[in-house]
Amino acid sequence: MKDTVHPVDEVINKMKEVEGFGGFVICNNDGVVLRHENLGAADKLGIHHAYHALDLMNKARDHIRTLFEAPENELESVRLKTDNYEMIISQVGNYTLCVMQKPPVEEVAEEGEAAAAE
Structure with a gap:
């Protein structure tokens, strides 16, 4: 039998190649963590x-519908962006x-210089 890579593993490997990748969490929409990496x-x-990502998505979805x-x-x-990190949360079907x-x-250096100039 051939060694095949699961499509989820392919996506995770592609994410890891992106410069600045910090970590990820995959969970179902009930909050059960299925996989995570580099979060401590x-x-x-x-x-x-x-928990907080699901709560944010549910509240944001309700407001968008309104x-x-x-x-x-x-x-x-x-997409959430702060000085220290960026977080992207996406839901597809029953998974987040x-x-x-x-x-x-x-980018961090430029923002620091701009704040110092003000």
């Missing part, structure tokens, strides 16, 4: 991220993917 030594942090009445306006993903990235070093 404890599984507790993966569960913490999953703001835009057309039924084809469905929330697909949310939460990816953490570190901002590029150049």
Whole structure:
């Protein structure tokens, strides 16, 4: 039998190749963490991220439905950006993917210089 790579593993390997990749959590929409990586030594942090990411997506989805009445306006993903990291949360079917990235070093330096100039 051939050694085949699962499609989920292929996507994860492609994400790891992106510069600044920090870690990820894959969970079902009930909050059960299925896989996580690079989130710290404890599984507790993966569960913490999953809980808050699901809560944020549910609240954002409710607000999008309220703001835009057309039924084809469905929330697909949310991107959060801070000085220290960037988080992208996406839901497909009954699964949620939460990816953490570190901002590029150049971008952080430019933002720091701009703040110092003000």
